[in-house]
Amino acid sequence: MNERQANTLVVTLVTVANLLIAFLISGIVIWVLGEDPWFALKTMLYGAFGYDEGLGYTLYYTTNFIFTGLAFAIGFHCGLFNIGAEGQAYIGGLGVGLICLWLDNWPLWLVFPLAVLASIILGGVWGAIPGYLKAKRGSHEVVTTIMFNFIASVIMVNLLSHVLRPPKNMSPESREFAEGVWIPQMHEIFDWFGLEITQTPLNGTFIFALLSLILVWRFIWYTRWGYELRTVGTNETAAVYAGISISKNIIIAMVIGGGLAGFVGINEIMGSSHRLMLNFQAGIGFTGIAVSLIGRNHPLGILLAALLFGILYQGGAELSFEVQAIDRHMVVLIQGLVILFAGALENLFRPQIEQFVKRLSSVDS
Amino acid sequence: MWIDFLLILDATLRISVPFVFAAMGGIFAERSGVIDFGLEGKMLGGAFVAATVAYWTQSAWWGLLGSIGIGIIFSMIHGYASITKRGNQVVSCVAINIFAMGLTVVLANAWFGMGGKTPQLPKEARFMPLKLPYADELRDVPILGDLYYELISGHSILVYIAFVVVPITAWVVFKSSFGLRLRATGENPLAVDTTGISVNKTRYQALLFNGILGGMSGAYLSTAHLAFFVKDMSAGKGYIALAAMIVGKWRPYPAMFACLLFSFLFAIKDKPEVFDLLKGIVPVKLLNSFLDMSPYILTVIFLAGFVGKAVAPKAIGQPFSKEK
Numbered sequence: 001m002n003e004r005q006a007n008t009l010v011v012t013l014v015t016v017a018n019l020l021i022a023f024l025i026s027g028i029v030i031w032v033l034g035e036d037p038w039f040a041l042k043t044m045l046y047g048a049f050g051y052d053e054g055l056g057y058t059l060y061y062t063t064n065f066i067f068t069g070l071a072f073a074i075g076f077h078c079g080l081f082n083i084g085a086e087g088q089a090y091i092g093g094l095g096v097g098l099i100c101l102w103l104d105n106w107p108l109w110l111v112f113p114l115a116v117l118a119s120i121i122l123g124g125v126w127g128a129i130p131g132y133l134k135a136k137r138g139s140h141e142v143v144t145t146i147m148f149n150f151i152a153s154v155i156m157v158n159l160l161s162h163v164l165r166p167p168k169n170m171s172p173e174s175r176e177f178a179e180g181v182w183i184p185q186m187h188e189i190f191d192w193f194g195l196e197i198t199q200t201p202l203n204g205t206f207i208f209a210l211l212s213l214i215l216v217w218r219f220i221w222y223t224r225w226g227y228e229l230r231t232v233g234t235n236e237t238a239a240v241y242a243g244i245s246i247s248k249n250i251i252i253a254m255v256i257g258g259g260l261a262g263f264v265g266i267n268e269i270m271g272s273s274h275r276l277m278l279n280f281q282a283g284i285g286f287t288g289i290a291v292s293l294i295g296r297n298h299p300l301g302i303l304l305a306a307l308l309f310g311i312l313y314q315g316g317a318e319l320s321f322e323v324q325a326i327d328r329h330m331v332v333l334i335q336g337l338v339i340l341f342a343g344a345l346e347n348l349f350r351p352q353i354e355q356f357v358k359r360l361s362s363v364d365s
Numbered sequence: 366m367w368i369d370f371l372l373i374l375d376a377t378l379r380i381s382v383p384f385v386f387a388a389m390g391g392i393f394a395e396r397s398g399v400i401d402f403g404l405e406g407k408m409l410g411g412a413f414v415a416a417t418v419a420y421w422t423q424s425a426w427w428g429l430l431g432s433i434g435i436g437i438i439f440s441m442i443h444g445y446a447s448i449t450k451r452g453n454q455v456v457s458c459v460a461i462n463i464f465a466m467g468l469t470v471v472l473a474n475a476w477f478g479m480g481g482k483t484p485q486l487p488k489e490a491r492f493m494p495l496k497l498p499y500a501d502e503l504r505d506v507p508i509l510g511d512l513y514y515e516l517i518s519g520h521s522i523l524v525y526i527a528f529v530v531v532p533i534t535a536w537v538v539f540k541s542s543f544g545l546r547l548r549a550t551g552e553n554p555l556a557v558d559t560t561g562i563s564v565n566k567t568r569y570q571a572l573l574f575n576g577i578l579g580g581m582s583g584a585y586l587s588t589a590h591l592a593f594f595v596k597d598m599s600a601g602k603g604y605i606a607l608a609a610m611i612v613g614k615w616r617p618y619p620a621m622f623a624c625l626l627f628s629f630l631f632a633i634k635d636k637p638e639v640f641d642l643l644k645g646i647v648p649v650k651l652l653n654s655f656l657d658m659s660p661y662i663l664t665v666i667f668l669a670g671f672v673g674k675a676v677a678p679k680a681i682g683q684p685f686s687k688e689k
Binding site: 029083133138139140143144146147148151154155157162163289293324325326327329330331333334335336337339340345346347348 | 402442445446447450451452453454455456457458459460461462463464465466467468470471472474475478481600601604607608611650651653654657658661662664665668669670
C-alpha cells in the first residue's frame with residue numbers, strides 16, 4: 001500500500017467512524033424515546049430503497065442537497081462559512097419562479113437557461129452582500145448570512161401573500177406555471193427511451209445537479225480562479241504575497257455559492273411544485289453544511305453525502321409516518337451530530353485509525 | 366405621551382432580557398478566546414428544557430435550573446470539541462445550533478405531541494411580574510411615580526437578574542483576578558501558560574459561565590416572556606445577541622446598551638405611531654414586512670461596523686497548544 005492509498009483509507013475510515021458515532025447517538029435518542037432503533041433503521045432503509053417510489057424521492061432530495069452542499073463547499077475552500085444557503089436558495093428560487101411566471105408561454109429550452117441565470121443572479125446577490133460585508137467591513141459571515149436568511153423569509157412571505165398570490169387564491173402561493181415550462185420528470189425522460197419507472201417528483205434537474213458537480217470540481221481544482229480561491233482559504237498571508245486579492249475571492253466564492261444554492265429553486269419550483277410557494281427551501285440549506293463536511297468538501301464526497309441525506313430525509317419521512325413518536329426533525333438532529341463529528345471533532349478517532357492503517361501497511365510489506 | 370414613552374421603554378426592557386443574558390455569556394467565552402456562535406442553540410435548548418421541566422415539576426425555578434443544565438452541557442460539548450480536541454470552533458457552534466433545532470422539536474413532539482409546542486404553563490409554574498414595594502402608593506408622585514410603577518416595577522424576577530448580571534460580569538471580567546486570567550487567555554495564551562496558569566482550564570471555566578447564561582436566556586423566553594416553548598422559538602436572537610456583543614466591543618456595559626438598542630427597535634416596530642410615521646416614506650404594502658425585517662437589517666448594519674471598528678480578542682478561535 002503506497003502513501004496515497006493509505007491516506008485515502010485513513011480518510012475513508014475516519015469519515016465512516018464519524019458517521020457511525022453520529023448514528024449511534026441518534027439511535028440512543030430513539031431508544032430513550034422508547035422506540036426500537038433497529039426497527040427505525042429498517043423502516044428508514046425500506047422507505048429510502050425498498051420500492052422504486054421511495055428511491056425516486058430519495059434521489060429527488062439528493063438533488064437539492066448536491067446544490068446546497070456545493071454552495072457550502074465553495075465557500076469553505078475560500079475559508080468561509082456560508083450558512084446562508086437557506087436564504088440564497090429561497091431568493092434564487094424566487095428568480096426561477098418570476099421567470100417562469102413571466103415567460104411561461106415560451107418554450108422550455110429558452111426558459112430553462114433564463115431561469116438558471118435568474119437563480120444565479122438573485123441567489124448570487126443574496127450571497128454577495130454578506131460576502132461584500134465580510135470582505136470590506138469584516139462582519140462575520142455566519143451572523144450576516146443568518147440575518148439574510150431571516151430577511152429572505154420576510155420578503156418571501158410578503159411577496160407570496162400580497163403580490164404574487166392570485167386574488168381568488170387563499171393560500172400564499174403563486175399561480176401554477178403553464179405546463180410548457182415544467183422540467184420533465186424522470187419517468188417522462190425514461191419513457192422517451194421506452195423504459196417505464198414509477199412517477200415521483202424526481203426530475204431532469206438531477207442531471208443538471210450531476211453536471212454542476214463536475215463543473216464545480218473542474219472549477220476548484222483546474223482553473224486559475226479555483227486556485228486563487230483555495231489559496232485564500234488555506235493561507236491568506238501567502239495569498240496576499242502572491243498578489244491574490246482576498247476580498248475579490250471572498251465575494252466570488254459567496255456569489256458562486258449563492259448561485260448554486262439558488263438551483264434548489266430549479267428542482268423544487270420548476271421541477272416539482274410548478275408554482276412559487278412558502279418554505280420550499282426549508283432545512284435544505286442547513287443540510288448542505290452537513291453534506292459538504294461529511295463529503296470533505298469534494299464534489300465526489302458531496303455526491304455520496306447528498307445521497308446519504310437523501311436517504312435520511314426520505315427514510316425519515318417514512319419512519320415518522322410509521323412511528324408517531326419519532327418526528328421528521330430527527331433528521332435535523334442527525335445533521336447536527338454529523339456536523340459535530342465530521343466537522344468539529346473530525347480528529348476524534350484519527351490517531352487510532354492512523355495507527356491501525358500503519359500497522360496494516362507494515363503487515364502488507 | 367410620557368406614559369407612552371414609558372411603555373415603550375418597558376417593552377424594551379422585557380425584550381432585551383434574552384439578549385442581555387446571551388451577550389454576557391458570549392463575553393465570557395470570547396474574552397477567553399473561544400468563539401461562541403452557539404448562543405442560539407443554548408437559548409433554544411434552554412427555552413425547551415425550562416418549559417418542559419417547569420411543566421413537569423410545576424415550578425419555574427426547577428425549569429430555570431434545567432435550562433442552566435442544558436446550557437452547560439452544550440457549552441461543554443463545544444469546549445471539548447474546540448479546546449480539548451482543537452477542532453474548528455465555528456463548525457462546532459453551527460453543529461450545536463442545528464442539533465438543538467432538531468432535538469427540541471423531536472423531544473417536544475415525542476413527549477407532548479403538540480406539533481413542536483409544549484403545554485401552556487399555569488401561573489404557578491412560570492415567572493410572573495412582580496410588584497415592587499410601594500409601587501401603588503408612589504404612583505401619584507409626578508413623573509418619578511410613573512417611572513417607578515411602569516418601568517421599574519412589574520417585571521419578572523429574571524428581568525432584574527439580567528440587569529444584575531451585567532455589573533457582575535463587568536466586575537468579574539475587569540476587576541477580579543479570574544477576569545485578568547480570562548482576558549489574558551484571550552489575548553496572549555502563551556504568556557498565561559508561562560505563568561503556570563492552565564489556558565485550557567481557564568477556557569473551560571469561562572464556558573461554564575457561558576453555558577449558565579446561555580441557558581438562562583432561553584428560560585426567560587419560555588417561562589417568563591411566554592408560557593410555553595414553541596419550535597424555533599429563539600428565531601435568531603442568539604445571533605443578534607452575539608452581534609450586540611460585537612457592537613459593544615466585548616465589554617459588558619456597551620454590550621448591554623447595544624442589546625437595549627436592538628430591543629428598542631423590536632419594541633417600536635409594532636407601535637401604530639411608527640407605522641403612521643413611516644407611511645409617507647415606505648409604501649404601505651411593503652411597510653409591514655419592512656418593519657418585520659428591520660431588526661435583522663439593523664443587526665447587519667451595526668455589525669458592518671458603521672458604528673466604529675470592533676477589535677476581537679487577539680487569540681480568538683485559536684486552540685492553544687504548548688508545542689507551538
